Amino acid sequence: CFPPLSWQTYDVDFTNAKSKDGKKVKNAKITVRLNGIVIHKDFEIPRKTGGSRRDPEGTPGPIKLQGHGNPLQFRNVWILEK
Template sequence: MVNACFPPLSWQTYDIDFVNARNSSGEKISNARITAKLNGILIHDGFEIPTKTGGSRPDPEGTPGKIKLQGHNNPLQFKNIWIVKK
């Protein structure tokens, strides 16, 4: 195991590929998946997300919507955010 984080107060880099859950006729046919790198180190590789998260909307899984970035009880800043539809 390796610590992928840079020192505190240094900018961290996340590269995230997200594949939304898919549904057909209101029935979920595949789970959402995420691949993520932190400072160039792979931390999640096609990780399957089987259910909605606590902060999600009431819409069916796979419905396009907003992207939310959050921190938990620590100061947090974001810059140079790119969103690329694949």
């Protein structure tokens, strides 16, 4: 990470879970880069988090950006569908 209050770049490549006939057949996965350095590569996400929506897993929904009490700002947010 860069020092506090410096802009960071955070790239997230998310692939949604896959379902067939209402049953999950493949976990969601994520690749994350922080300032160009891969910190998670094809990391599988086995289940939804406790704070997620109640929709069936794999259902498209909103993107939420979360902080944990520290000053936080976002700029130049891009969302690209694959």
